[in-house]
Amino acid sequence: xxxxxxxxxxxxxxxxxxxxxxxxxxxxxxxxxxxxxxxxxxxxxxxxxxxxxxxxxxxxxxxxxxxxxxxxxxxxxxxxxxxxxxxxxxxxxxxxxxxxxxxxxxxxxxxxxxxxxxxxxxxxxxxxxxxxxxxxxxxxxxxxxxxxxxxxxxxxxxxxxxxxxxxxxxxxxxxxxxxxxxxxxxxxxxxxxxxxxxxxxxxxxxxxxxxxxxxxxxxxxxxxxxxxxxxxxxxxxxxxxxxxxxxxxxxxxxxxxxxxxxxxxxxxxxxxxxxxxxxxxxxxxxxxxxxxxxxxxxxxxxxxxxxxxxxxxxxxxxxxxxxxxxxxxxx
Amino acid sequence: xxxxxxxxxxxxxxxxxxxxxxxxxxxxxxxxxxxxxxxxxxxxxxxxxxxxxxxxxxxxxxxxxxxxxxxxxxxxxxxxxxxxxxxxxxxxxxxxxxxxxxxxxxxxxxxxxxxxxxxxxxxxxxxxxxxxxxxxxxxxxxxxxxxxxxxxxxxxxxxxxxxxxxxxxxxxxxxxxxxxxxxxxxxxxxxxxxxxxxxxxxxxxxxxxxxxxxxxxxxxxxxxxxxxxxxxxxxxxxxxxxxxxxxxxxxxxxxxxxxxxxxxxxxxxxxxxxxxxxxxxxxxxxxxxxxxxxxxxxxxxxxxxxxxxxxxxxxxxxxxxxxxxxxxxxx
Numbered sequence: 077x078x079x080x081x082x083x084x085x086x087x088x089x090x091x092x093x094x095x096x097x098x099x100x101x102x103x104x105x106x107x108x109x110x111x112x113x114x115x116x117x118x119x120x121x122x123x124x125x126x127x128x129x130x131x132x133x134x135x136x137x138x139x140x141x142x143x144x145x146x147x148x149x150x151x152x153x154x155x156x157x158x159x160x161x162x163x164x165x166x167x168x169x170x171x172x173x174x175x176x177x178x179x180x181x182x183x184x185x186x187x188x189x190x191x192x193x194x195x196x197x198x199x200x201x202x203x204x205x206x207x208x209x210x211x212x213x214x215x216x217x218x219x220x221x222x223x224x225x226x227x228x229x230x231x232x233x234x235x236x237x238x239x240x241x242x243x244x245x246x247x248x249x250x251x252x253x254x255x256x257x258x259x260x261x262x263x264x265x266x267x268x269x270x271x272x273x274x275x276x277x278x279x280x281x282x283x284x285x286x287x288x289x290x291x292x293x294x295x296x297x298x299x300x301x302x303x304x305x306x307x308x309x310x311x312x313x314x315x316x317x318x319x320x321x322x323x324x325x326x327x328x329x330x331x332x333x334x335x336x337x338x339x340x341x342x343x344x345x346x347x348x349x350x351x352x353x354x355x356x357x358x359x360x361x362x363x364x365x366x367x368x369x370x371x372x373x374x375x376x377x378x379x380x381x382x383x384x385x386x387x388x389x390x391x392x393x394x395x396x397x398x399x400x401x402x403x404x405x406x407x
Numbered sequence: 408x409x410x411x412x413x414x415x416x417x418x419x420x421x422x423x424x425x426x427x428x429x430x431x432x433x434x435x436x437x438x439x440x441x442x443x444x445x446x447x448x449x450x451x452x453x454x455x456x457x458x459x460x461x462x463x464x465x466x467x468x469x470x471x472x473x474x475x476x477x478x479x480x481x482x483x484x485x486x487x488x489x490x491x492x493x494x495x496x497x498x499x500x501x502x503x504x505x506x507x508x509x510x511x512x513x514x515x516x517x518x519x520x521x522x523x524x525x526x527x528x529x530x531x532x533x534x535x536x537x538x539x540x541x542x543x544x545x546x547x548x549x550x551x552x553x554x555x556x557x558x559x560x561x562x563x564x565x566x567x568x569x570x571x572x573x574x575x576x577x578x579x580x581x582x583x584x585x586x587x588x589x590x591x592x593x594x595x596x597x598x599x600x601x602x603x604x605x606x607x608x609x610x611x612x613x614x615x616x617x618x619x620x621x622x623x624x625x626x627x628x629x630x631x632x633x634x635x636x637x638x639x640x641x642x643x644x645x646x647x648x649x650x651x652x653x654x655x656x657x658x659x660x661x662x663x664x665x666x667x668x669x670x671x672x673x674x675x676x677x678x679x680x681x682x683x684x685x686x687x688x689x690x691x692x693x694x695x696x697x698x699x700x701x702x703x704x705x706x707x708x709x710x711x712x713x714x715x716x717x718x719x720x721x722x723x724x725x726x727x728x729x730x731x732x733x734x735x736x737x738x
Contacts, residue, residue: 135610212653256612269657279466280657281587281612287654292646292672300675302653310640315623322543322633323618324655326600326611341623344631 103249106242106401112356112393116246119354120253123330130352132330134254139331140321140342141247143261143268143285145376146335146358147276148239149228149403151367153375155235156267157199159222163206180205204306208288212266212302219270236275237405243358244404246333247276255331260284260321262313262338266304284324286312313338318345330354340381343390355390357381362396366403434580437573437732443687443724447577450685451584454661461683465585469658471615471673472578473665474592474599476707477689478607479570480559480734482698484706486566487598488530490553494537511536535637539619543597543633550601567606568736574689575735577664578607586662591615591652593644593669597635615655617643644669649676661685671712674721686721688712693727697734 107113122130123137144150164174164183174180179198182190191198207215228235247257259278261268265285272278289305312320318341321329332339332346335358343355359378360369370378385392395402438444453461454468475481495505495514505511510529513521522529538546559566578588590609592599596616603609620636643651649672652660663670663677666689674686690709691700701709716723726733 135604258612265654265657273466281589281655283657290650290653292649292676294675298679300649300672300679302649318623318631318633319621322621323596324612326596326614341631344625345623348629348631 103252104242104245106245106399108398108400110394110398112391112398115391116249116354116356119331119352120250123352124253132351136327136330137250137253137255138258138325138327138329139247139250139255140258140260140284140325140329140333140346141243142334142336142339142342143259143263145360146333146339147243147259148235149366150376151369152230154263155228155238156263158226158228158235159219159267160202160206162222162226163218164202167205207264208304208306210304212290212304215266215304216270219267223271231403233403233405236271237403239275239404240358240399241401241404241406242399243333244276247278250331251277256282258282258284258321258325258329260312260317260332260342262286262311262316264288265312284312284320286310286316315341317342321345332356333358334381335360336376336378337381340384343381343384347388347390355385355388357385357390357392359392359394361394362399362402366395368396434583435573435576437576437730439729439731441725441729443722443729446722447580447685447687450662450683451581454683455584463661463682467658467661468581468584468586469589469656469660470578470581470586470662470664471589471591471652471656471660471677472574472663473667473670473673474590474594474616476666476691477664477670478574478590479566480697481707482700483561485594486559486569487594489557489559489566490550490598491533491537493553493557494549495533498536538595539635539637541635543621543635546597546635547601550598554602562734564734564736567602568734570606570735571689571730572732572735572737573730574664575607578609581662582608587613589613589615589652589656589660591643591648591663591673593617593642593647595619596643615643615651617641617647646672648673652676663687664689665712666691667707667709668712669707671715674712674715678719678721686716686719688716688721688723690723690725692725693730693733697726699727 104113104116122128123132125131141147144154161183164180168174168184174184179191179194179201182194183202223236226235227233228238231238250257257278259268259272259282263285265283265287268285269280269283272283273280287309289307289309291303291305292300293303294300310316310320317339321342328349329346330349330352331354332342333356334342347353347355357378360367362368369376370382382392435444435447453459454463456462472478475485492514495511499505499515505515510522510525510532513525514533554567557566558564559569562569581588588609590599590603590613594616596614596618599616600611600614603614604611618640620638620640622634622636623631624634625631641647648670652673659680660677661680661683662685663673664687665673678684678686688709691698693699700707701713713723
């Protein structure tokens with residue numbers, strides 16, 4: 077009987093034991109002992125203490141993370157825009173007129189100044205030719221090829237090697253404490269889903285993002301496809317984030333982490349729930365190991381949300397002093 | 408040590424043992440031995456057999472269920488419309504003009520013929536006054552009050568007592584075999600989410616449905632709200648179902664169950680993936696215990712999807728002969 081019990085324990089109980097909550101010493105090992113790590117550990121301890129005043133049932137332990145600038149880097153432009161520009165270059169041989177036609181000429185000439193001058197109209201034109209008019213399945217394949225081969229110009233590393241090690245550890249720690257972790261990003265949902273499960277352990281159905289209209293079409297060979305149309309359906313940024321959270325998750329987070337003004341409303345929405353809450357912002361302060369930018373940056377501006385964080389006592393993580401290691405790919 | 412092992416087994420292993428895969432004799436006990444039960448058991452056996460030719464990894468075991476007419480009844484009108492009509496009656500004292508104004512007069516007079524004659528315009532007007540212009544949180548409370556008290560006129564039972572017992576057992580059986588179960592319904596997402604976790608064990612984030620536009624608004628007391636606007640955002644029906652599945656889940660189901668022409672595209676989309684697939688339709692054939700309707704019904708019409716099912720070899724479940732018990736609330 078004892079042997080049977082042991083076997084059963086190994087088979088059924090062992091997983092639960094091994095995958096259980098890391099001790100506080102093991103968890104978040106790339107975070108220096110500092111205010112952010114203390115705030116995270118303290119919050120998780122409080123909400124998981126059964127019978128305690130701040131206890132939150134596992135089903136309500138919803139944690140949301142912004143993506144660009146929070147889980148991975150976002151300079152000098154969002155990586156999805158790097159993808160779009162690489163895609164323009166890849167498609168250029170089929171479009172000889174692009175050599176002399178804006179905004180494509182600027183991309184092919186790598187003329188960032190001209191590209192910036194073309195503003196939103198130019199940007200939307202690039203997004204249209206690189207993100208629409210194809211099936212959702214084909215888009216997935218194109219992104220998969222790119223993410224597995226393209227390299228960031230400054231670091232000469234795959235973009236997925238520019239995820240932040242401390243921000244890989246944090247969702248793992250939360251999941252070990254029965255949180256369900258979601259990405260809530262202004263990026264395109266179909267772009268992120270290609271790699272979020274492999275990189276962050278966050279499956280496609282736990283990714284909320286911006287989206288375009290899809291059209292269902294039955295092809296003559298009885299193969300249905302979903303066509304990516306040239307129309308924006310939903311922008312999951314700023315006030316769109318609480319909307320996206322409500323639409324996709326249907327529960328209010330108790331824990332949310334962002335890094336820019338585009339995350340302010342997600343943090344407000346999280347903060348406005350009852351009971352214990354955690355609101356965090358990554359502050360990019362390390363020009364040497366990563367980048368240093370905040371109030372004046374065009375990408376990932378942190379200005380109003382920072383003021384709000386200071387006023388409301390949200391956690392602001394100083395990347396330079398609080399993160400022992402920045403990138404998961406560092407030795 | 409033996410005691411410790413036993414205690415650990417009870418704590419960690421016991422749950423796994425009890426919640427583990429039911430044996431084939433226990434599973435689906437309200438299903439008669441028949442073609443549907445055989446097809447379900449056979450499919451699950453094949454996709455869960457490691458090393459077998461039809462093996463599907465747990466992360467890809469996505470199962471989607473239509474709601475109205477598949478998991479609970481839908482006659483004589485969708486229960487969400489019963490809610491809307493009850494809501495018009497509840498709001499009527501504040502709107503004395505409704506006594507003489509259509510479509511409200513027809514609802515208050517319980518004049519179904521007049522209501523039907525008002526068609527879609529009347530229907531949308533009723534949906535607008537009962538589903539919009541309030542916060543998402545307030546709507547949730549109103550639905551919760553209704554679902555806990557309103558009773559179906561034919562059976563004098565709570566609507567949640569009109570869920571199908573065989574269709575409670577099926578998602579449980581699938582989850583015990585590491586499937587992730589989703590609802591994919593034309594019904595309003597915020598209506599269903601009020602009770603799907605309690606009734607079906609399907610949490611809000613695994614419910615896909617139709618939705619209206621939400622607007623984020625910060626109130627003067629620093630309390631943000633989400634206002635339900637009077638504009639339809641997404642209709643999760645017919646060709647909208649594969650779109651909703653792609654948007655919310657991001658993976659193609661390997662198992663899908665519906666009951667009407669509104670489910671045809673979801674089943675086609677499921678069928679078109681590679682590897683083993685299960686496509687099922689509930690056929691309402693039992694006028695005595697439930698209702699009997701198909702090709703001519705206004706609600707839940709099963710016509711084109713039925714032809715398709717016969718042609719493609721999908722499973723069509725004859726409710727009268729294959730379900731031992733219909734409602735979960737039956738003795």
